[in-house]
Amino acid sequence: MDHFVYREGVLSAESVFLEEIAARFGTPCYVYSRATLERHWRAFDEALGEHPHLICYAVKANGNLAVLNLLARLGSGFDIVSVGELERVLRAGGDPARVVFSGIGKQAHEMRRALEVGIRCFNVESAPELERLNDVAGALGLRAPVSLRVNPDVDAGTHPYIATGLKENKFGIDIESAPAVYRRAAALPHLDVVGVDCHIGSQLTRLAPFQDALDRVLALVEALQAEGMVIRHLDLGGGLGIRYREETPPSPAEYAAALKARIGDRPLEILLEPGRAIVGNAGVLLTRVEYLKTTAHKRFAIVDAAMNDLLRPSLYQGWHEIVPVRPRTGETSLYDVVGPVCETGDFLGKERALDLAEGDILAVRSAGAYGFSMSSNYNARPRPPEVMVDGPQAYQVRARESLDQLMAGETCLPDDGA
Numbered sequence: 001m002d003h004f005v006y007r008e009g010v011l012s013a014e015s016v017f018l019e020e021i022a023a024r025f026g027t028p029c030y031v032y033s034r035a036t037l038e039r040h041w042r043a044f045d046e047a048l049g050e051h052p053h054l055i056c057y058a059v060k061a062n063g064n065l066a067v068l069n070l071l072a073r074l075g076s077g078f079d080i081v082s083v084g085e086l087e088r089v090l091r092a093g094g095d096p097a098r099v100v101f102s103g104i105g106k107q108a109h110e111m112r113r114a115l116e117v118g119i120r121c122f123n124v125e126s127a128p129e130l131e132r133l134n135d136v137a138g139a140l141g142l143r144a145p146v147s148l149r150v151n152p153d154v155d156a157g158t159h160p161y162i163a164t165g166l167k168e169n170k171f172g173i174d175i176e177s178a179p180a181v182y183r184r185a186a187a188l189p190h191l192d193v194v195g196v197d198c199h200i201g202s203q204l205t206r207l208a209p210f211q212d213a214l215d216r217v218l219a220l221v222e223a224l225q226a227e228g229m230v231i232r233h234l235d236l237g238g239g240l241g242i243r244y245r246e247e248t249p250p251s252p253a254e255y256a257a258a259l260k261a262r263i264g265d266r267p268l269e270i271l272l273e274p275g276r277a278i279v280g281n282a283g284v285l286l287t288r289v290e291y292l293k294t295t296a297h298k299r300f301a302i303v304d305a306a307m308n309d310l311l312r313p314s315l316y317q318g319w320h321e322i323v324p325v326r327p328r329t330g331e332t333s334l335y336d337v338v339g340p341v342c343e344t345g346d347f348l349g350k351e352r353a354l355d356l357a358e359g360d361i362l363a364v365r366s367a368g369a370y371g372f373s374m375s376s377n378y379n380a381r382p383r384p385p386e387v388m389v390d391g392p393q394a395y396q397v398r399a400r401e402s403l404d405q406l407m408a409g410e411t412c413l414p415d416d417g418a
């Protein structure tokens with residue numbers, strides 16, 4: 001559910017018309033709803049209720065500073081995968097003691113910074129990473145809190161590029177080898193074992209894979225506890241899906257109830273790392289129709305947003321609803337909605353029934369997650385601005401990149417004196 005609704009026939013975010021935002025800030029432009037972001041974060045927090053828990057929002061889904069700041073104000077934790085994401089969280093006022101650090105390729109300098117600021121936990125993804133973290137912590141005279149990210153080998157039933165919990169995937173430590181790696185972790189002098197972590201994939205629309213993964217992880221926790229290891233928290237990752245088209249994913253309440261039912265009264269704090277379910281339907285991408293082009297075979301709506309702004313359709317055949325901000329009342333035709341980038345794979349949607357004229361503003365929905373955060377400068381296109389709607393107000397929280405910014409730090413060849 002999102003806050004983008006038709007009011008007086010025109011698409012509105014809360015009480016601000018999106019066509020006004022397009023006129024004020026230009027297109028393409030990302031627009032986020034503060035109320036929706038807050039509601040979605042609270043839905044997770046309230047669903048876990050009295051059970052000790054921490055919601056660690058996955059920064060990769062949308063790392064805009066204003067988004068991070070508003071979640072930090074709600075008391076959110078954060079799941080990061082790089083020192084860049086850590087710096088963004090700190091800049092946005094996030095509490096380092098509520099940060100968990102995931103990712104298979106953590107570099108020593110990233111570990112050092114995370115240890116210095118005192119993050120909550122490292123989600124370690126391999127045996128060699130464990131050794132490196134122990135060395136880095138030792139050199140600083142600190143102890144690193146660790147969970148091992150285990151790979152439970154369950155089929156998440158999602159797109160193969162975003163399934164992460166199968167044994168052939170590069171993520172985590174396979175669950176059979178985990179006890180031996182935990183023993184090693186417990187023996188290393190500069191590590192503190194504090195939890196178990198897993199994340200099986202993204203855009204999951206059924207509960208069963210989460211439940212299967214949890215059963216396997218709970219069996220591991222029992223085995224570790226039987227050896228005398230103290231496991232304080234269970235980090236179950238992110239991955240809860242959203243509705244893009246006809247999906248009917250479980251709600252955060254249903255998801256949390258299923259997890260709590262299995263965990264029962266075990267004294268384990270629950271950490272979750274939702275990204276998409278918090279921001280996905282809290283954002284739209286506004287774009288303007290530049291040209292309507294008709295060939296012998298097709299109608300194309302050529303818009304000013306492209307795959308560099310929103311990669312999901314090109315990369316995963318991701319489907320996003322595309323709607324006119326001010327709908328017309330005439331006949332619709334089938335359009336491929338495409339961007340100006342020089343790739344056949346540059347499209348936002350195919351064969352969409354739309355009644356369009358040049359200059360119309362379209363909203364690409366469910367674009368709050370993995371939209372701006374996966375954008376690039378391909379074709380030397382500046383990245384779009386981001387706007388937050390907050391009640392009756394809309395304000396820019398990131399300006400459109402300038403061409404100068406786009407070339408910042410680059411030089412031509414050194415002068416050879418010729």
Ligand SMILES: Cc1ncc(COP(=O)(O)O)c(C=O)c1O
Nearest residue numbers: 058102202238239273274275276
């Ligand atoms: C380790 C980890 N945690 C959390 C997430 C967030 O996932 P989602 O946006 O699907 O909730 C991801 C991405 O899939 C991830 O790799």
Ligand SMILES: N[C@@H](CCCC[NH3+])C(=O)O
Nearest residue numbers: 060162202203312369370
């Ligand atoms: N970028 C992906 C999700 C990646 C999940 C990252 N672990 C998407 O848009 O669906």
